[in-house]
Amino acid sequence: MVFSNAQKRQLRLLAVVFVLALGALYQFGFSSQSSNKTTFGFQLGKEWVIIHQWVIQSTTGSRIFAGLAIVATILGIFLVRANKSPVVGTGFAAFALVMSFLCWAANGKFIPMTGLLQGSLMLAVPLIFGSMSGLLCERSGVINIAIEGQLLAGAFASGVVASLTHKTTFGLIVAPLAGATISLLLATFAIKFSVDQVILGFVLNVLVIGLTDFLYKKLLIPYQQTWNTGPSFSRIEIPFIGKLPIIGPIFFNQTIIVYLMYLIVGIIVFALFKTKWGLRTRAIGEHPTAADSVGIDVNKLRFRNVLIAGLVSGLGGAYFTVGSVGSFGKEMTAGAGFIALAALIFGKWSPMGAVTAALLFGFADNLSGTLTIIGVSIPSEFMLMVPYIATIIAVSGLVGRVRAPAADGVPYSRGSH
């Protein structure tokens, strides 16, 4: 049996998961003898219910799920041997490992599963907006490290405008414009002046952080009543599907910004792979010279895409203010832009990959919070490290070869290539 490089990598990953599953079986299922029960709650609000909660003896649960993980990895190995993608096997094994861990970690405790997943989505929303912004830039060949700045600018502008006008809608309208302003700087310096895009993005972040911190102290704190008491959107439950058990409260009882996010992700997935614009965008990101030779204005399209990206992440910034708490807080994006960048890379620069990665990061983040609240002995700091460690593992090629668009970050000028 001869395996290709990609298959070797898949097998290596499966081997790692297999070892982890064995470790889980021993650690969670056999080394700790606890007669406690773990309770998973599935009901959150007034949605229809199939089961309220599910109670299982903690060690039994850990053993069952670790066993399932082992079975799933073996299935994955067979899939690779049959020249098929093992993603079903790896995905299920990962899920079973998490469940095995939860049965062990939360013994004697109650885990609100639906609430946990709903919170994960809420933490993932800005990451998804941010990674979509990064995607639009990087697929057209411009590195965007300034996602953090775009999110923060959007959050600041929407918070302030909503507060001054007492209208959430105005906040929602102005946020994308703020993000696009940062994009305008990014595009001008990157495309017109050929400045190193990584450095540029970094400096733009510092600029936005400095400016919003400055204005926050100068205006938002002293004149809080007028400048920083913004209203926020309330949740809209979508009729019927909002009542579905588990997925209803998670996906269909959200604010308008989250529904806009579904729409934007859908449009990007469709447009990038099914339209003329998408083909051209991918072409200028991979091989601008070839694109130019068939009459595409590389720099003009790049400029436009970077601006659209700014609109997207600016809107994501609004989620921090009018989308949740209303008022603006100093550096409230707290590195979400960098995690969004990590999600983009983890997702191998593909839209659905980035969304999946963002959801995973949101889950890891929220899980650590939930476990801290219910009082689990694992230090929350280690849980919080998970997205970052996962990203390092991803870029070091364990999950598969991660390759940026070929011309990403390389300025284009005719005749220089």
Add this chain to the structure above:
Amino acid sequence: MKKFWNRIAGTALLPALSFLLAFVISGLFIALSDAKVLKEASHPLKFMTTALSTVGNAYLALFQGSIFDPNLAHGHTVWQGFYPLSETIVTATPLILTGLAVALAFQSGLFNIGAQGQFIFGAIGASYVGFHFHFSPVLHVFLALGAAIALSALYGGFVGLLKARTGAHEVIVTIMLNYIAGFFILWILKTTTFLRPRRIDPIAPEVNPSAQLPHLAGANFRLHAGILIALLAAYFVWWLLNRTTIGFQFRAVGANAAAAKTAGISVSRVTIATMALCGALAGLGGGVHVLGSEHALTADIGGSFGFDAITVALLGRAKPTGTVLAALLFGALRTGGRTMQSNTTTPLDIVLVIQALIVLFIAAPTLVRFIFRVKNLKTKDAMTAKGWNG
């Protein structure tokens, strides 16, 4: 003589003009966000004078807080007026070292965003050896700094190893390692080894006096021997880059990795060595910061030394001398910013805006040349783009 002046103008003109632009633009922000200024919006003349005095006062406080404060100097204690200058140097000391960590990486064509994490691990190492052991004074300092260097060299070298072995981009890896270091220090300060007895807030025990760096200008000033270590490190980096084979290999890889490989230089070894050295420099910064001025490890010991380091290295054009000067300047802005914040209504954070704008303009000489219509502007050192795959 004319040639000499042309050379000075060629290298100093761009930073000087970028400076001017950054201060003018930040001045606009200061004036236009001030309630007192905005009140006069209907009287153009009064508006102008209030705006100018607001900005003038802010920048004056910035100077007073960073170089010399006449209010502190009266009679025989005139030296005390230089207290702000001592503070500036204390702030600049770790910045020089972290700035060098970024600058050296630039010379080998690497972008080290990870100085923050490397700094934190250095601080942890120095703090542990500093409070846990007892040695004779000089030896203790060396051992504590050695621990700082060792830990952070490993942390930095890991990035180089990953890049050399798997091609993982150092920008992504170092961003992630910064977060990991941030969480790690939060955790370690909760452990019984590190948490100071009878304290619940995250603070480690004070380092023993034998491990503290000596004061240089008496007990009234916080100025400590760390600045000498930083300057020595800057000299070392200059010597390494310009006088040794290894340094030549570093620069060769930085200039053109493919050509360097053809010439027989092992790019992966250079990558690992550079990142380990950069980690060591940043970690030395963390160690000096703990042993020199802070004396105890806290959760926010890292401050923004690692992040400011990037702007410092960019402003210093990745050269050791430039980095030292840029670090002193940013140290001054930071220190003066605190005085500005307490004496005037202008928040410290405008300093970040000034820093970002200076670097932005220096990175885009074409723009500066266009604004000031000058021709004699050295631009060949400008940071040119490389991309993820390069």
